[in-house]
Amino acid sequence: MHIHSDIHLTICGQKINFPRETGPLSGLHTHKEKNYLHFHDKVPLVSGEPKIMFDKRLTLAELFEVFKLDPAQICGRPTENLSLNILVNDLPVPEGLLYMWSDGDDIVIEYS
Numbered sequence: 001m002h003i004h005s006d007i008h009l010t011i012c013g014q015k016i017n018f019p020r021e022t023g024p025l026s027g028l029h030t031h032k033e034k035n036y037l038h039f040h041d042k043v044p045l046v047s048g049e050p051k052i053m054f055d056k057r058l059t060l061a062e063l064f065e066v067f068k069l070d071p072a073q074i075c076g077r078p079t080e081n082l083s084l085n086i087l088v089n090d091l092p093v094p095e096g097l098l099y100m101w102s103d104g105d106d107i108v109i110e111y112s
Contacts (some may be wrong), residue, residue, distance in 0.1 A: 001040065001041065001042070001043050002039070002040040003038075003039050003040075003101075003102055003103035003104075004036060004037065004038055004039075004066050004104070005036070005037045005102070005103065005104065005105040005106070005107055006036060006037075006100050006105070006106045006107065007015070007036070007037050008035065008106075008107065008108045009063070009069075009105045009108075009109045009110075010107070010109070010112075011033075011069070011074045011075060011094070011110075011111045012071070012074055012075035012076075012082075012109070012111060012112060014019065016021050016034050016069065017034060017035060017091075018034070018067055019067070020028050020034065021034075022056070022066070023066045023067070023069065023100070024066075025040070025041075025047070026041045027039065027057040027062070027066070027101040027103050028055075028057055028058070028062050028063065028066050029066070030069060032100075033048075034043050037063075037073060037107075039055055039057065041057070043055050043058070048073065048089045052100070054100065055100065056095075057098055057100075058101055059097060059099065059101075060096075060097045060098070060099050060101060060107070060109065061097035061098060062088065063106065063109075064091065064097075069112060071111040074111075075111065075112075076092060082111045082112065083111070083112050084096065084097075084109070084110070084111055085108075085110045085112075086099065086107070086109050086110075087107070087108040088101070088105050088106070088108075089106055090106075
């Protein structure tokens with residue numbers, strides 16, 4: 001699998017720019033493009049179906065781990081006191097940070 005997505009992240013009014021050339025090549029990472037996510041590796045498929053099994057490396061939560069982002073620290077208050085809004089391709093995502101992003105997604109994440 002080789003996928004790319006645009007990411008727009010704002011935490012308490014601070015626009016986050018992801019560092020270039022960061023993250024494991026066998027997982028979520030960036031290259032020379034700014035705020036453009038990359039992933040290329042083998043992924044498990046559901047047996048007998050052309051559907052990807054859950055893979056933590058493709059979740060939006062993985063962004064915060066790979067790039068060492070702590071919304072509570074940035075905002076100065078506990079995460080449970082923050083509001084989280086996620087849109088993918090202009091639609092709300094019921095899975096929240098467990099959403100597995102895919103090729104061509106335009107992702108907006110806002111903590112406030």
